[in-house]
Structures are given as structure tokens and as C-alpha cells.
Amino acid sequence: MEQSVRIEPTGQVTREHSCPRCGSAMNRIRGRNRCKPCLRRADRVYYATSENRRRKMRESYVLRRYGTTMLELEALFERQDRACAICTTHWTACVPAKRPTHEAHFLQRLCVDHCHRSGQVRGLLCNACNTALGLLQEEPARFLSAVSYLDREPAAPVRADLSIAGSTKADATERIFNRF
Numbered sequence: 817m818e819q820s821v822r823i824e825p826t827g828q829v830t831r832e833h834s835c836p837r838c839g840s841a842m843n844r845i846r847g848r849n850r851c852k853p854c855l856r857r858a859d860r861v862y863y864a865t866s867e868n869r870r871r872k873m874r875e876s877y878v879l880r881r882y883g884t885t886m887l888e889l890e891a892l893f894e895r896q897d898r899a900c901a902i903c904t905t906h907w908t909a910c911v912p913a914k915r916p917t918h919e920a921h922f923l924q925r926l927c928v929d930h931c932h933r934s935g936q937v938r939g940l941l942c943n944a945c946n947t948a949l950g951l952l953q954e955e956p957a958r959f960l961s962a963v964s965y966l967d968r969e970p971a972a973p974v975r976a977d978l979s980i981a982g983s984t985k986a987d988a989t990e991r992i993f994n995r996f
Contacts, residue, residue: 870918882928882937893922893940900926901939910942 835842835851842851850858863869875886899906910925927946929938932954941949952958 874921874923878928882930883935884937889923889928889937889940892937893926896940898922900942900945901929902941902945905942911944913943
């Protein structure tokens, strides 16, 4: 590693080094032996490939967001037989909410469901069941109404009646398009 000494106008002495990777001039900051672009490149590679970093980020997110540890979520995952708590679809068959870019992990395919009032974790749900809960605003009355709706017989098909007294369908269609 080459060094050169430079005296600043303030009288401070700085030692300039050259980066061992690319050879560009650099100031040695806190003992680092690479220039900023090389450090950034190395950080990007670490960020994209480090399983340890992803594990730590996942653990800190779960603790911060839900107030629980990954060990507790993994125990819940096992109690639910590795499946959605509502539809019982195995986690590997669940469609992920986002496209997974790294290793398969159950939190990429199952959502942590929690009570929005108390913050307590209720279970692990597939994306479809979690979305359904959210769209029905977690109100039991809406769920019961949806169930009774699904149990009803289908209604007769609805047809648009374009006939106006004394005219044909073609006349009515022509009148509609002439408005524009």
C-alpha cells in the first residue's frame, strides 16, 4: 500500500493511501483499507448475499413490528402444522405476497396475523386469507354476512333492457351512440 503525506492549509497532516483493489487515492478512515467506491461495492455484495444479515434483519423486524421473537413464531408455525391457520394450506403451497429472491422461509409465504387493537399475534395466515381478513375489516358480522351470501342460490342473470316503448333494440342503441 503506497502512502503519500499531505499538509493541509490548517497545518493538519493527512496520509493518503492508494486502494489495494482499484489503486485510486484514498484517505484512510478508521483503519479501512479500501476507497469509498470499493467499500460500497463490497457492502452491496454483502447486503445481497449474506444469509446472516437477512436472518438478523428478519429477527429485528419481527421483534419491532409484532413484539415477539422468531423462536416464538417458529413454535407457532409448528403448532399450526406448518400451514395457514384458516385454510390449512401447507406453507410451501401458499402463494407468496412478494416474489422471494433468496432462500425459502415460511415468513415469505405466510403472514403474521395480529390484533390491531391489542397487538397480540393470533396466527400465521396465507396471503389470500390475510387479505380476506383485511378486506372484511376483521368484523365478525361481515364474515357471517359473507357466509350467508355464499350459501344463497344464485340470482337470475341480469340483462340490460334497451327497449324504449315502441322502438327496437337497434333504435335504442343508435340513440345512445348519437349522444356522443
